[in-house]
Amino acid sequence: MTTHTEPSPETSAQLLDAFKALANPVRLQVLQWLRDPERHFPIERAIADPHEVGVCVSHIQAKTGLAQSTVSAYMASLQRAGLVTSTRVGKWTHYRRDEERIARLVEVLGRSL
Numbered sequence: 001m002t003t004h005t006e007p008s009p010e011t012s013a014q015l016l017d018a019f020k021a022l023a024n025p026v027r028l029q030v031l032q033w034l035r036d037p038e039r040h041f042p043i044e045r046a047i048a049d050p051h052e053v054g055v056c057v058s059h060i061q062a063k064t065g066l067a068q069s070t071v072s073a074y075m076a077s078l079q080r081a082g083l084v085t086s087t088r089v090g091k092w093t094h095y096r097r098d099e100e101r102i103a104r105l106v107e108v109l110g111r112s113l
Helices: 009-022 025-035 057-064 068-080 099-112
Strands: 084-089 092-097
Touching (some): 009 068, 025 057, 057 068, 068 084
């Protein structure tokens, strides 16, 4: 039997932030692509390990076909929601999934709904 618990107001806010970030189909798609970066991005042109550091925002922008400013805003939304982390490498920002945080959100969601 599964135990259901009432999430704290802070936890509820974190879940809502994640839901808002994932409500946009492009942001959801990018998060899915980042799950398997070697499959979805040109690793041969990468300047850093996509699993350790992440995927360069320029590669994400090229794959989405959206303006750089739009992609940056989308990635900032995913980062605020705790779904991705960013790392600067020179002048480029790289993004990768925060698997630990995603797992915690899934766990909280399973307990609270």
